[in-house]
Amino acid sequence: MNKPTAPRTAGQSRGIQALLSSEIGQLSVLTVIIFGVMAALDPSRFLTMGNFSSMAFQFPEFAILSLAMMLSMMTGGIDLSVVGVSNLAAVIAALLLSTLAGPQAVGLVGGGTIALAIAAALLVGTVCGLLNGIVIGIFGLPPILATLGSGLIFTGLAVAITGGSAVLGFPAAFAFLGNGAIVGVPMPLIVFIVVAVIVWLVLERTALGLRIQMLGTNPLAARFAGIDDLAVTVRTYLLSGIFSASAGLVIMSRANSAKADYGSSYLLLSILICVLGGINPYGGFGRVAGLVLAVLSLQFLSSGLNMLQVSNFAKELIWGGLLLAVMVANGIQFRRKRR
Amino acid sequence: MTEAPLIRLDAISKSFAGVQALNGVSFSIGAGQVVCLAGENGSGKSTLIKILAGVEKPDGGQVTIEGESFPALDPRVSVARGIQVIYQDFALFPNLTVAENIAFSAELASGHRLVNRRRIKTLAETLLKRIAVDIPLDARVETLAVADKQLVAIARALALDARLVIMDEPTTALTEREVQSLLAIIRRLKAAGVAVLFVSHKLAEVFEVCEKIVVIRNGHVVSDKPAAEFNLDSLAFHMTGRHFEMTVARAFDPEAAPILEVAGLGRDGALRDIDFALRPGEVLGIAGLLGSGRTQLAKALFGLLPMDSGEIRVDGEKVALASPLDAIAAGIGYVPEDRLTEGLFLSQSIARNIAVGRLDAFSGPLGWLDRDGLGGEARDWLKRLNVAAPNAEVPVKSLSGGNQQRVVLARWLAGSPRILILNGPTVGVDIGSKADIHGIIADLAERRLGVVVISDDLPELIGCCHRILVMKAGQIVEEIPGGSIDAGELAARLAS
Amino acid sequence: MKIDWTRNETLVFLVVVAFCVLTTAVDPAFLSLPTLFDLLRNSIVTGIFAIGVLLVLISGGIDVSFTAIAAFAMYTTTLTLVKLGIDVPWYGIFALSILIGTGLGLVNAVFIAGFRLPTLIVTLGTLSAFRGFLLTFVGSQLISNVPAGMRDFSRLTMLRGTTSEGYFYSLPWAFVALVLVVAGTWFLLNKTLLGRKIFAIGGSSDSARRIGIGVRGVQVFVYAYVGALSGLAGIIHASLARVANPFDLVGLELSVIAAVVLGGARLTGGYGTITGTLLGVALIVLVSNSLILLGIPSTWQSVVIGALILLGTGLPAYQAKRAALRAG
Amino acid sequence: QDKKYNIVTVVKISGIQWFNRMEEGVKKFAADTGNNAYQVGPAKADAQLQVQLLEDAIAQKVDAITVVPFAPEALEPVLKKAMDAGIKVVSHEASTISNVDWDIEAFKNAAYGEHFMKKLGECMGGKGEYAVFVGSLTSKSHNEWVDAAIAYQKANFPDMKMVGSKNETNDDQQQAYAKTQELLRAFPNVRGFEGSASTDVAGIGLALEERGMGDDTCVVGTSLPSIAAQYLDTGSVDMISFWDPSLAGYAMNKIAVMLLDGKAPTEGMDLGIPGYEKVSLDGKVIYGQAWVDVTKDNAKDYPF
């Protein structure tokens, strides 16, 4: 009944030993090592403001999608529709921006339309998430099938609406969301931090978060304990939808356009990040901190290898190898502790 | 006893994440000897069994089987040496049929590479007949009631000609009749020269079959003597270091307005015309054989099963119970019978397991959780119910059976329901804890809750209930005032 | 025989029939031998993959690396033979690809059975590692002058006929590979003790360990078997297409898993049937190869496929849920 | 003048035939001129991955970027960032892109599409049903070629008729194959096919060959000889066209160095590269006349 990825005891960690034996501790060490190696290999290019800023612009979009994925995984489900939702939301927002405002719009018209477009995108995310939640919660479809199907529908709608081409022509101000910075902090990073904090608060500080984790641990016991599984499922996928839509807005602003197939490689990536970040794919356990560390280690690795002109296929190899190596190291630790 | 024992344990130790479950345990079992392992919840019995079965590796010590010593066993070695175990959690395959579950070990041992349905069926049939029970061979085990699962596990252990059969609380889920046939089987095994290591909290059974009793407490062997040298009281005292009496709830006011009224409740054939009323402060027992509809009734009252007819009133108000949420809102709580799958979130912390029923009470307008409040309450309950745990943050799965049951109870007590339905509240619970739980029930009644107790433990029903309803084939056939009957007579009426 | 309306297979079967009826109503040409043969041919590779996935799901695991294994085995085999320039008959080529697939399956097994790591994590890792290794160190160029053995194989037809206009339609012998895989796996799962062990560890690996099943041994077998099937599917894909493209196949994994789940296998392990799996595959192949016939414009095709997946799964899922509720 | 520049060429996806051939051109350019010119590309075809590679390139302060965008629109902001950082930017296959110094095209997309229809129409004798394929509905150039072809057919071959809508193959030969089978069932009289992705004609050719229809049908499309040669040989594919990616890669880098050296391209100038001997300018776009038609007769001349 219990899947092999049972969590470690959540005992209070004390000292370095304890830190090293916790998943978060190991991930931190890994992240620092990767950072150290990349910095050592080419300090003049890696340790520059430009590089840091470039990385900070790159990872938020898929990191936000990973957060959306994480929520569904915590209930023991999965959301394969995150990229579909993000593109559909972006396309709708983009159509509003380009038809109501257009590239020349400034001031009230521009600002108002931008606010409207953002609201519309989030609304699309909400509706898509609601649909997933209903299909899974009420009709009882396995999440993997439900979201695979709905993901196709969302992507397909985006294709049908746009005929497949990109939607262009937004007010200049909209570019700020993806490309601007506030006191040197890139806007996408700020959006990511906001979403991460929200997810963290939801999971660790609210009743909903606790219910998500309990439902993910044992759905039958959750029912007997009076958890409204339908309400929890719907809310989880709804949040996932809203966050996917936020990622869509960031991508759209960074690309200054919206299109049905943007970010298609992010789906598997976000699953990979969740898993590396210690989110139990069978539900119940996972920390936002783990996910953030996984995202950072991935970005350091990726930018570092680009710098060394390592082929992108080799990057896939290294990334897969890294995941396995981390898990093996974890597992050995685990077994030592059992003795 | 001059010949070498079948199995000897020498100074076996085992600890889990800081808990010393076993500490230098030594004793031996002779061929054909029936040995009882007694001890409170969490004293280390199941751990010892897992070591004998090769499922857990001891930290120190060794096991000697017929003269050959092993620092650690492996399941396959144990099986090959003739050790068969009936686990406390059954260790069955929910997705396979009854027949397959029963025959699996035998098939493994037979060395057949191909399976033969007929062979499997015949074997399963024979074994079920041997323990005198009738379970559909083609049913998937997941669809069986707990007691049937237990019987399947017993049948499986008998499939191989074992030298030692280990039974970890095999009778907890069984009714009296089935217990008797199991005891008969143990006698037959003994006669055939098979040794039995028997764990049970039902001390009466222990005396019926065991030649030798090994008592362990906190991982130490505290006594190892022939059964004849114990009596009920002295055994209980050895196990716990205390003496017990059954706590009986105080009388309630029979004229008070009923807190729960059930009228004409029915559900396609399984339940018919259920009528009863429960008054504040009353403890109502429900007795019945397996399949008599007790659990169905409990589930219907908790909104888990849709009803076809009838109505339920709480405090005179008609309530519609479409889900557990409705039941909880109406003030009804339910402690399910299968705590492992229905009751607990095994890998989550004790605190969360207790708090999960009452999150709303601890969350603010925005759904913000008062985590300190939650943790504090959990610790409070651990203390009040005497749960043996290092702290409230360890996962529930690291607790022993009795302590796990207290955690489930704590969850429902924390929610302060008006009506609490307890399904097998002392299943697998040692006498010390059992007395504590009876005390808790009496205390609930004192606080004018309505309590419904479903149990196979007839003395328990007689001792702590004001009234006992007898169910048969989905109907209430009789109402017996508590204390007015003895266990033997009640058993006879159930069976008639 | 009583028809069990709550069974997943029955419901998926009904959905398949309903879809065929609908398509025939729109275009009667649907009911023809060429259609049947086209569909059968297009389900060979997916079908073999699905059988492998079924085995893994039953054993309580999940495998997303099988497409990468297939691409790796297929491409490495082709490249080796092209480089060596020797003439090997098709069965020799197949054997090599299956061997490579088995080897990669064993790599999965090392991590899963040896290190006891969760299967999803391991296979996500190897998916990316196998693909990365293939494209970095083996090669990324598509090979269109495949060895003669593969081309010969693609021309072996089992059944053929001619349309009224005088054009051929045919069913390649590769279809027999699917039939053999299905029959063999059915026998394995239902008639051998090993097969029952696979079900057992999927039902509860703890229980399996306790009654003395060598859980690791069974896992090693399962992942090696899936690796072998992937190698087979890969080389069939390349042979039939007469080109070895290392970018092919990867990306199919989720839809294959979906097809298997559609057929009633559970992601939690222990449940699944060959019939159900084949019906799931049939539905997916049928739907994705009938949209032109139905006159659905390309821009709407993924919407329709998505909706049909929801519908095809929704019915059985809803039935199962209601049955569970009723049973309490 | 002797300064050696760092020039990165960012392509749609690395590893495939097309961009490996382009890399040959980039490497040749590096060897010829001594500049540090190199090519990178993402492991999957996704605009966002290209953006990430470009971000990294900017952070590494390269001197020039040449880029073949997967989706031109998506790269505008990051290319603007590059230009703001003083990096010269040259693109290819992106005639509508704005944040570049120059874009170089092997030809005009419309002319290329019309060319296919001219050949297809001739082959089909100006009548009959035909179907068109695109690698992806979201691919701009594929859609432009096909749209121009359809428009040309309407104007010049009134007896021809397109059946179905644009068929999407996701750059997957197996899908092109299955779509062709289905088209033949849905429209038994279809006799002409135009492919866009390089694997399209191979999938179409295979399906036709299996049905023994190779001689009765006409198949044209963009592809590479290495992919389509076996079907050209059997006649199930009649003609393919392409432009040599190595020359395009060479040309992009050459323009980049010109810009870095402070020179600008001019109308009619000779880049010294076959097909780009007399380029025409239109705004920021440099057009060559660099497409090549390949039939079974000259396939051997193009070993890639």
Ligand SMILES: Nc1ncnc2c1ncn2[C@@H]1O[C@H](COP(=O)(O)OP(=O)(O)OP(=O)(O)O)[C@@H](O)[C@H]1O
């Ligand atoms: N896997 C585990 N991890 C941590 N602690 C454990 C584990 N298994 C058992 N323990 C601890 O070891 C002790 C002995 O447990 P065991 O299950 O052997 O008790 P028991 O005598 O069988 O009790 P019961 O009668 O309630 O079944 C308990 O304190 C329990 O909490």
Ligand SMILES: Nc1ncnc2c1ncn2[C@@H]1O[C@H](COP(=O)(O)OP(=O)(O)OP(=O)(O)O)[C@@H](O)[C@H]1O
């Ligand atoms: N979840 C677990 N984590 C760590 N160790 C475990 C776990 N479960 C069992 N073990 C230990 O691992 C060892 C092998 O267990 P298992 O029975 O699965 O192996 P096996 O299948 O018999 O091995 P093989 O087939 O390789 O001979 C035993 O010592 C067992 O106690």
Ligand SMILES: [Mg+2]
């Ligand atoms: Mg126990």
Ligand SMILES: [Mg+2]
């Ligand atoms: Mg031809």
